[in-house]
Amino acid sequence: METVEKVLAELRRKIDGIDDQILSLLNQRALVAQQIGQAKAGQGLDFYNPGRELAVFERLVAQNCGPFPADAVKRVFREIISASLSLEQPMKVAFLGPSATFTHQAAQKQFGFSAQLVALKSIPAVFEEVRRGRADFGVVPVENTTEGIVSHTLDMFVESDLVINAEILMEISHDLLSVSGRMEDVGRVLSHPQALAQCRHWLEENLADVPLVDAPSTAMAARQASEDPGIAAIASEIAASLYGLRIIKSKIQDNTNNLTRFLVVGRTLSPRTGQDKTSVMFIVADQPGILCRMLEPFSRRNINLTKIESRPIKSKAWEYVFFLDLEGHAEDAAVSEALADLQSCCRSFKILGSYPRCR
Structure with missing residues (x-):
C-alpha cells in the first residue's frame, strides 16, 4: 500500500508537469501577442482594445466548467493580457491617487499589474497627463450609487478633447482602521x-x-x-x-450595494463591440418644450437612456450643460440618427465616447 508521502510526491510531479505546459503555452501566447502588436503598428492601429479584452474574459468564463473559480479565471487572464500588452508596447496609466485608493484599485483591475500606474493629485492632472501624451490612459471616478456624481470629472469634459474608452464598476467596501x-x-x-x-x-x-x-x-x-x-x-x-x-x-458603509463607476479616458475613440454605451454632452437653447425634444429622438427609436445629468455652466448664470448616457455605439444606425436629431436642437454638442458597456 502506497504511503501518503508517495501519493503526494506523484501528485506534485503531475502539478509540475502541468505547470511546465502552462509556462510553455504562456510563452506561445506572448509570441502571438507580439505579432499582433507588430501588425497593429504597421497599420497604425491602437494597441489597447477594451472591447476585445471584455470578449476574451466573457468567452473564457462561459467555457469554464470548474472547479477553477470563474472569478479567478478573469483575474488570471487579466494579468496574462496585461503582461502580453507590455510586450506589444509599455502602457502608462495615470490615475487619481495616491496609491491604495479605490481609483488605484480600479486601474489595477482594468490594466493589471504589468502596466505602469502613475498616481496624480487631482482629476485635472490626470486629464492633462493624458492630453499631453505623457500617459496612454487615465482612470477617474465619475459616480457612486450612494453619493451620486463626481462633479469634477464631468466638468473636465466641458473643455477637454479626451474621450471615454471604457468604464469600470467596483464594489466599494469601507473599513475603519487604526494603529x-x-x-x-x-x-x-x-x-x-x-x-x-x-x-x-x-x-x-x-x-x-x-x-x-x-x-x-x-x-x-x-x-x-x-x-x-x-x-x-x-x-x-x-x-x-x-x-x-x-x-x-470592516464593511461599515451604509449601503451594502455600494458601487462606484470609474472612466478610462484616452485620446482616440474605441471601436464598436455590439455591447456598447455612448456618452454625449450638449447645451440646448432655453425654449418651451426643449427637454421633451431632447428625449424624443431616443424614445422614437426605442433607445434606452441609462443616465441624464446636468451641470451649471460656470461662465453663464442659470444655463446648464447636459450629460447623457445611452445604450449602443455612435456608429449604430439608430443611435447615429438619434444623435443627429438631438444635435439639431443644440447650441453645442459633443460625443464623449462610445465604449464597451460594463456588465
Missing part, C-alpha cells in the same frame, strides 16, 4: 468626504461624539492614521496592509 484596532482609542475619524458620507449612519450610531475630518483621499487618511494612534481612517483593506493598520470594523 491599535480598538474602538475606544478613536479620537478623530479621517477620510475622503465621499467615504464619510457613505458611512454616515454607521458613524452616527457608533461614534456620534467623535469629530469627522475631511482628507484628500482614503489612502491619505490611512497614512495619517498610521502616524497618530488617536486617528481612525475610513479606507480599504489594501490601505490597512500598506500602512500597517488594524481593522477596527
Whole structure:
C-alpha cells in the first residue's frame, strides 16, 4: 500500500508537469501577442482594445466548467493580457491617487499589474497627463450609487478633447482602521468626504461624539492614521496592509450595494463591440418644450437612456450643460440618427465616447 508521502510526491510531479505546459503555452501566447502588436503598428492601429479584452474574459468564463473559480479565471487572464500588452508596447496609466485608493484599485483591475500606474493629485492632472501624451490612459471616478456624481470629472469634459474608452464598476467596501484596532482609542475619524458620507449612519450610531475630518483621499487618511494612534481612517483593506493598520470594523458603509463607476479616458475613440454605451454632452437653447425634444429622438427609436445629468455652466448664470448616457455605439444606425436629431436642437454638442458597456 502506497504511503501518503508517495501519493503526494506523484501528485506534485503531475502539478509540475502541468505547470511546465502552462509556462510553455504562456510563452506561445506572448509570441502571438507580439505579432499582433507588430501588425497593429504597421497599420497604425491602437494597441489597447477594451472591447476585445471584455470578449476574451466573457468567452473564457462561459467555457469554464470548474472547479477553477470563474472569478479567478478573469483575474488570471487579466494579468496574462496585461503582461502580453507590455510586450506589444509599455502602457502608462495615470490615475487619481495616491496609491491604495479605490481609483488605484480600479486601474489595477482594468490594466493589471504589468502596466505602469502613475498616481496624480487631482482629476485635472490626470486629464492633462493624458492630453499631453505623457500617459496612454487615465482612470477617474465619475459616480457612486450612494453619493451620486463626481462633479469634477464631468466638468473636465466641458473643455477637454479626451474621450471615454471604457468604464469600470467596483464594489466599494469601507473599513475603519487604526494603529491599535480598538474602538475606544478613536479620537478623530479621517477620510475622503465621499467615504464619510457613505458611512454616515454607521458613524452616527457608533461614534456620534467623535469629530469627522475631511482628507484628500482614503489612502491619505490611512497614512495619517498610521502616524497618530488617536486617528481612525475610513479606507480599504489594501490601505490597512500598506500602512500597517488594524481593522477596527470592516464593511461599515451604509449601503451594502455600494458601487462606484470609474472612466478610462484616452485620446482616440474605441471601436464598436455590439455591447456598447455612448456618452454625449450638449447645451440646448432655453425654449418651451426643449427637454421633451431632447428625449424624443431616443424614445422614437426605442433607445434606452441609462443616465441624464446636468451641470451649471460656470461662465453663464442659470444655463446648464447636459450629460447623457445611452445604450449602443455612435456608429449604430439608430443611435447615429438619434444623435443627429438631438444635435439639431443644440447650441453645442459633443460625443464623449462610445465604449464597451460594463456588465
